[in-house]
Amino acid sequence: MRLTFDFLSNGGELGALMRAKDWSTTPLGPPEHWPTLLKSTIRLILTSRHPMFLWWGGELVQFYNDAYRLTMGPERHPCALGQRGRDCWEEIWPIIGPQIETVMAGGGSTWHEDQLVPVTRHGKREDVWWTYGYSPIEDHDGVHGVLVVCNDVTAQHNAKAALERMNLALTEQIAQREQAQRLEAIQTGQRLRAEQALREQREAETTRLRSLFEQAHGFMCILRGPEHVFEFANSAYLRLVGERPLIGKSVREALPDIVGQGFFELLDAVYASGKPYKAGDLRIELRTTPDSGPVQAYIDFVYQPIIEDGSVSGIFVQGFDVTDRTMGRQALQRSELRLKEGMKVARMVVWDWDLASNEVLFSDNAPELFGENWTDMRSLWDFLDPADLQRMELARSEAIKSNGSYGEVVRLRRPDNGQTVWLQVYATVVPDEAGNARCIRGVSIDVSARKRAEESLREAGRHKDEFLAMLSHELRNPLAPIRSAAHLLAMAPDNASRVKMSSVIIERQVNHMTSLINDLLDVSRVNTGLVVLDKQPIDLHQVVLESVEQTQPLISERGHTLSLDVPGEGEVAVWGDRKRLVQVLTNLLHNAAKYTQPGGRIMLEISHHADTVELHVRDNGIGLDAMLMPHIFDLFTQEKRSSDRSQGGLGLGLALVRSLVSLHGGHVTAASPGPGEGATFSVYLQKHAAPGGAGGSGRGPRHHEGEGLRLMLVDDNKDAANAMAMVLESAGHVVMVEHDPHRALESVGSFGPDACLLDIGLPGMDGNELARRLRASTHARGATLIAVTGYGNKYDKASAVQAGFDHYFVKPANTAELIGVLARIKPVASANQAMPAEAGAHG
Known part of the structure; x- marks a missing residue:
């Protein structure tokens, strides 16, 4: 599984501008086609807080970050993004053009300190001093661009010049005063000159240090005294704490929002002990403004005690804001966790196989998928299907020859429970520097569910084909006697006996075809939701009488004995469609008569208790095979219950029974001890509670004392x-x-x-x-x-x-x-005391 990374993500304003810009109109084209070197360099620029600029390609197409934007002015930002270098910097091209050309020509890096490069910004031309370096962005094909790392040091330059002028003026004044006093006291003058020189030296050193501190990438400050009063804080420190006033204030006064985070206590300990303290990735919560909420950051820092005359006079604080680094690491850890969880859900194992040693390293979820975590690839082969292993070895050999990839579906027998797991294996060969196969990296995905689904689809297709063949057979069978009868009528139209016999044949066969077609139409209507039940309270006694009346001819024809154990008239009622319930019971009785040898026994039994009615049709016929039981009520599943097709029919009756019973909110089951042992088909329906009548309570939400929970x-x-x-x-x-x-x-x-x-x-x-x-x-x-x-x-x-x-x-x-x-459970008092009597109890 290959992860993707958007190199233009985040990056502040410039990151958003780069993502929004239509690069297809530039010489670079769409970002997805940019060279990896360009993407990596742009990612470096966007994630840096230091002013950085990039010229890329022969056209010197420009990129820069938010920090550099602050030095540009509205004349060039944001139009400079993606612009050709010379078009953007025409006014200073005589200065920077030759330097860029030198770097692009392979002349290496350049470095310029305190360089005057006048530019126009904010509507006027300014003398701007820069410290900057030009570095080549290159690979084995040569230099592709120039990376600029720069600082606008105009303020430092001007401050330094002013200080030099001030020192010069002061020196002249001192010299004049010394000249005036020299005649009065040579020794005093010498002493004053020595003190002045020392003072100048210290001031110069202080100025130089503060200038260096200001230019430092990390944050710095100097705290004086046991109260840790701010004497100095550089720009980076001010940015960290929200640009609040610090100088002359104690840390507790200046930074009240970090109370309770342990920093004050650490400062006290360093000041008291004189020992430095160092910490990394320490979390700190600060308010960037007095009214804003706390912002979380991570810092690396050192508290270094300042020792003067043998005692601690202050603490030098130096550190770095590592929030981006820490958050990136945490994001990576979360991403790895999501990857592991995703692999577990997808039942996917990643592996790395060293071809020289045969050592294999699996991802952590391998035992869950494989039932084992092997370290030697050869040990795993013992649990693969031999034919699958041979096929995969051939594919792997071909992939090794070309340093390519291969994929196979194999069966693995889990060593822990013996179950077979179907695995989709994808792998690629990783060569060494010489181009020889060094290792193979791959992924194995559990596709057992897919394989089972494919097998189910094939099985369903087979059943459908068998059903269609049987349907064709059953519909063709009546045509032969009908055709023969028609020929008889044509041959002897005046023969009354032949006409009568032919009419009987035609009527019987047409009735048979009508029955087949009606079964098909009923199943179709039920499955497509076109059957609407005409529900009303139905006396089951009447349903039994109608069903027995319809099936009695077949039962008598086959010499069966039918026994009835049913409630009397008006004793048990259900809420349903009379015609469809008769159809259900008739199908079951017809089925029992058809699959019971002549002279058999059939029993219809109806019982009721609580709010359920049970109808059981039992026979001592040919029974059911255990392999048939899970599919007995399915469509397109026509299994032989006898050794021939003498019973005819499409086998749709039981599927129709199940569908009609389900429409009534009930369910149907089949049971048989085995072939030749007879069968029992049972229908379970909700009993209807007629108001004030017999039949027992209906299944509803009412609860009366003594009726259970x-x-x-x-x-x-x-x-x-x-x-x-x-x-x-x-x-x-x-x-x-x-x-x-x-x-x-x-x-x-x-x-x-x-x-x-x-x-x-x-x-x-x-x-x-x-x-x-x-x-x-x-x-x-x-x-x-x-x-x-x-x-x-x-x-x-x-x-x-x-x-x-x-x-x-x-x-x-x-x-x-x-x-x-x-x-032992007591009923819960319910505010809901009523429910329609016909509501189904079995959901």
């Missing part, structure tokens, strides 16, 4: 959730099932649970986070939270309790213990 069950495994819901409902509790944690948060307000049973490993939001949000909500703050999870190690009890859970069960949960815990 209101429980919210959240688990993304639908079968596990529904099975648990049945257990809890059989214990007399009202259960709402949700499979998505976000849906659970949306539903909790209207449901008002007494207790919530939460899986931990939920999609999009884990159970611990869901528990914290439920605890923070007004509707579930007082509810009892129970964790029911299969993660016994990773999501331990301590984490769950910390998240707000009251109880913790590891799957498979002990049902008796769970029901016992629920029996």
